[in-house]
Amino acid sequence: MVYGHSLKNLWYLSPDVTFLNHGSFGLTPKSVLEYSHALEKKIDSQPLDFFLEEYFPLINKAAAELASFIGAEQESLVFVENACTAANTVINYLSSVLAPQSEILYINHIYLAVNNALKHLGKHSNLVIKELPIAFPIESDEQIIELVRQAINSNTKALFLDHVSSATALIFPIEGIVKLCNENGIFSVIDGAHAPGMLDLNISDIKPDFYFGNAHKWLFAPKGCAFLYVAQKFRDEIHPLVISNFYENGYNAEFAWIGTRQPSSWLSIVEALKFYKTNGDRNIRDYNRNLCLRARNLICDELHIDKPSPDAMIGSIASLPFPYQCILDSNEVYHLRKYFRENFKIEIMFSYFDNKMYFRFSSNIYNEITDYERLVAAFTKYGESK
Numbered sequence: 001m002v003y004g005h006s007l008k009n010l011w012y013l014s015p016d017v018t019f020l021n022h023g024s025f026g027l028t029p030k031s032v033l034e035y036s037h038a039l040e041k042k043i044d045s046q047p048l049d050f051f052l053e054e055y056f057p058l059i060n061k062a063a064a065e066l067a068s069f070i071g072a073e074q075e076s077l078v079f080v081e082n083a084c085t086a087a088n089t090v091i092n093y094l095s096s097v098l099a100p101q102s103e104i105l106y107i108n109h110i111y112l113a114v115n116n117a118l119k120h121l122g123k124h125s126n127l128v129i130k131e132l133p134i135a136f137p138i139e140s141d142e143q144i145i146e147l148v149r150q151a152i153n154s155n156t157k158a159l160f161l162d163h164v165s166s167a168t169a170l171i172f173p174i175e176g177i178v179k180l181c182n183e184n185g186i187f188s189v190i191d192g193a194h195a196p197g198m199l200d201l202n203i204s205d206i207k208p209d210f211y212f213g214n215a216h217k218w219l220f221a222p223k224g225c226a227f228l229y230v231a232q233k234f235r236d237e238i239h240p241l242v243i244s245n246f247y248e249n250g251y252n253a254e255f256a257w258i259g260t261r262q263p264s265s266w267l268s269i270v271e272a273l274k275f276y277k278t279n280g281d282r283n284i285r286d287y288n289r290n291l292c293l294r295a296r297n298l299i300c301d302e303l304h305i306d307k308p309s310p311d312a313m314i315g316s317i318a319s320l321p322f323p324y325q326c327i328l329d330s331n332e333v334y335h336l337r338k339y340f341r342e343n344f345k346i347e348i349m350f351s352y353f354d355n356k357m358y359f360r361f362s363s364n365i366y367n368e369i370t371d372y373e374r375l376v377a378a379f380t381k382y383g384e385s386k
């Protein structure tokens with residue numbers, strides 16, 4: 001299978017854009033969107049038959065296929081709209097079982113929305129929400145595990161962290177951290193929004209308490225397709241945020257029915273997995289990661305940027321410090337993105353973390369190294385214009 005620009009027409013992507021931000025919202029291939037739309041038409045041809053007879057067997061089949069892909073048993077996995085819904089579901093559960101003054105620890109690299117949900121919990125409960133700051137640049141996995149080890153105490157009852165962080169684009173050593181949590185009776189909550197399709201994922205090996213991920217990012221599913229994994233011992237106690245018809249009918253049934261909604265994005269996971277497997281499966285992950293590392297080397301060399309993390313912590317997104325002076329706020333993030341889009345026809349993400357501006361680029365099977373050469377040229381022009 002030859003990857004690169006010749007594959008771009010498998011998506012509806014504008015041909016004139018160098019697309020280096022697969023990470024924010026993903027991209028759904030034409031074939032998967034067509035499958036999803038066909039399903040919507042079928043549902044409306046006879047909605048009663050569909051929802052009363054066909055829906056549950058189909059959702060179970062979809063869950064089984066996704067579970068097998070991420071190394072989990074079918075019963076452990078339920079579909080949710082997105083990673084944010086999953087995070088709030090787990091937070092809701094924790095708020096109902098943790099004793100007052102219990103501490104929830106989170107690593108400062110977590111996604112803003114999940115951080116906000118924890119902040120909200122802190123304001124409206126008597127739980128203690130504590131940040132564990134981990135500096136970026138970072139040297140190694142061991143450094144992170146050691147910082148977590150030092151930060152936990154007898155009052156720490158839950159830990160939130162990302163498998164692949166958003167602003168800093170780092171793969172966190174979740175295996176070692178989950179092990180620490182399991183040894184210390186701490187709920188481990190892993191936000192794997194970027195992991196399925198980017199990393200080799202085997203949840204049964206990792207043994208977290210809660211793990212959620214998006215299929216609409218790197219697995220090519222339609223937007224609104226995400227999953228929540230819950231360890232067996234908590235499945236009878238956790239409930240969806242929307243309590244509906246199947247309350248207390250078991251974890252899988254409760255989450256499968258949260259009121260009437262369009263189920264096409266969840267059910268299209270079977271077509272997204274087919275696309276992913278037909279187009280290379282592991283080869284996709286390898287191509288994307290190798291290209292991302294090559295791109296990072298190229299950009300760092302050409303723009304004289306020091307790499308802020310070892311190669312081992314990089315998947316198919318990478319964040320580097322923005323090499324020019326700028327204002328540090330969300331308006332600037334917005335303006336920079338727009339500037340690169342409008343002036344150079346390049347889509348990349350900007351973000352700020354710990355008082356520094358970063359830019360994040362992605363690699364996927366429709367990219368080639370020339371895309372990053374264009375990015376370097378754009379940065380150089382931007383620098384000259386300042």
Ligand SMILES: Cc1ncc(COP(=O)(O)O)c(C=O)c1O
Nearest residue numbers: 024082083084111162166191193
């Ligand atoms: C680490 C992480 N968590 C959560 C999210 C939120 O995903 P969603 O918008 O699908 O809820 C993102 C989005 O990029 C993310 O990077």
